[in-house]
Amino acid sequence: MSTISPRKSDMWIGGGLLVFCIVVAWLTLYIKRGMTSSVAGPSMIPWLMIGGIALLSLALIARSIGGEKKGGEEEGISMPDARTLLIMFGFVLLLVAYAAAFYPVGYIPATLVTFVVGLWLLGERRWYILVIFPLVMTFAVYFGFTRLLSVWLP
The missing domain is CATH 1.10.287 (Helix Hairpins)
Known part of the structure; x- marks a missing residue:
């Protein structure tokens, strides 16, 4: 190393x-x-x-x-070793794809997919963390912005 x-x-x-x-x-x-x-x-x-x-x-x-x-x-x-560099590069590509998909696809589907893929890239393999945590956090942020702060999200 x-x-x-x-x-x-x-x-x-x-x-x-x-x-x-x-x-x-x-x-x-x-x-x-x-x-x-x-x-x-x-x-x-x-x-x-x-x-x-x-x-x-x-x-x-x-x-x-x-x-x-x-x-x-x-x-x-x-x-970092080659595997870590590859994961970092994949994460950067994921965030660029998220930024590109945010408006055309919409906040909720783009954020859910990005959240799940990001957790998977970081090594999370438990299905309930890959499903439940992104759902709860995405909808909490969405309702926090749209209902509490009155900020429009696509």
């Missing part, structure tokens, strides 16, 4: 998050302000998130550049 030093890991993660912040900041510039007269328009929350992630990624980079561990060698962080 391969390992990577914590310092190198922090540098890669911090750099990747900074690149992510740059891309998202560029996309946030295209959010239309609409008819609002305040500073707290539709892009306020994305800018807060971008700022927070950027600060935390800079903290990771600063930690990686900072002093070495006292007392000798740093212990390595284990890299």
